[in-house]
Amino acid sequence: MRHVAALAGVGVKTVSRVINGEPNVSAATIAKVREAARTLDYQPDLHAGNLRRADGRTRTLGLLVGSVDNPFAGAVHRAVEDAALGRGVAVFASSLDDDPDREQEAVSAFLRRRVDGLILTTVSESQAYLAPELRRGTPIVFVDREPAGIVSDAVVSDNAEGAATATRHLVERGHRRVAYLGDRLAIQTARERRRGFLEELGRAGVATRDLPVVDGLHDEASARRAALELLSRPDAPTAIFSSQNLVTIGVLRALRELGRHHDTALVGFDDVPLADLVEPGITVVAQDPQAIGRLAAQRVFARLDGDDAAPARTIVPTRLIERGSGEIAPREV
Incomplete structure (x- = not known):
């Protein structure tokens, strides 16, 4: 200087x-x-300047997303960056990979950098370890999954209702043997989507005891193996609800390998790249990750600007996009 x-x-x-x-x-x-x-x-030197700046801020945010490999997380990241750019704020980002230890390590790294606020996707059973930061006045907004052990702002999709919409769509087309392929039950969104699926079948009077419900899937490979096994059974499902976009891709691979993509219905939760270019197109219940990221960033900045209202839970609606795979009628048995 x-x-x-x-x-x-x-x-x-x-x-x-x-x-x-x-x-x-x-x-x-x-x-x-x-x-x-x-x-x-x-x-x-922003850190040195921070010591002299009147508001004590570093003009940075910490962003923790599920995984940069997932298009949903990438869209959230971009929306947060776009909102921050207009305020001259830099975003430090890290992947969670659904690992509780990685969650706390990443958050600790953000806090060591004295970020002004946090936008977090979490997987730990409790986020009570962040209570001291909330008491210090650090704005914390949770995205995709709501916090446990503390009360803080959250911006989430309506996971149970979205899953119910997908299930209802299949039932209304005559399907009764509907399989559920879901993520790890340690993840809040996976539990909510599973609940929405089962409750909607119950409302429709469809017995769920003998329907295949496969949990613990987290990537294309595990979903493909699970779908191949289900579709090879004599009582193979006539429809599949896949509760996560990477799982949907794995199911699609299995359907095409077996030549079953024209006689087995598929509805996925969350959109997937090129879903409208395959044949048939993939019917999905789409989230709005851009809106989730934008609203989360707006909430952090509102807190930094002095908003001291009670923590709010903002629910971003999902929408059903019909492209063909979810409209396949049940095959004759």
Whole structure:
């Protein structure tokens, strides 16, 4: 900073005021300081500047998503970044990979960097370890999954209702042997989607005791193996509800390997890339990850701007997109 001041012919304090965007600096002085900074390739030390900044902020957010491999997480990430960019805020992002230890390690890393707020997808049984941060006034917004052990802002999809919509769609087309392929039950969203599936079948008067319900699937490979096994049975399901986008892709691979993609209905929870380009197209209950990320970022910034209202749970609706696979009628048995 001293070098920038010398080159611009101003004092160090003036350089500091320009860098931090403080008022009452002439346009000509601002231009000189910025030109000197560019010439010297000067980048301000945000952590050091934070010690002197009146609001004590670092202009950063910590974002924890499920996995960067998942398009849903990528869309949430982009929406948060877009919202933060307009406020001159940088986003530090990390993947959870549904590992409780990784969750707490990532959050600790964010806090060591003194981020101004947190947007978190979590998997631990309890997030009570964050209670001290809430007491300190750190804004924390949970996305996709609601927190346990503490009360905080959350932005989530209507998982149970979305699963019920998918199930109802299949039942209304005459399906009674509907299989459920779901994620790990340690994950809150997986439990909610399973509940929505079973409760909707109950409302429709469909016995669920003998229907295949397969949990613990988390990627394409495990879902493909489970679907291949189910479809090879004499009493194979006439329809499948897959409760996660990577599971849907695994099921689709199994259906196509066995040549069953035209006689077995499929509805997936969450959209998948190129779902409208395969034949038949994949019917899905789509979430809105862009809205989830945008609303979460808005909530964090509202808290930083002084909003002290009670924590809010914001539910983002899902919508059914019919593309063909979910409209296949039950085959003759």
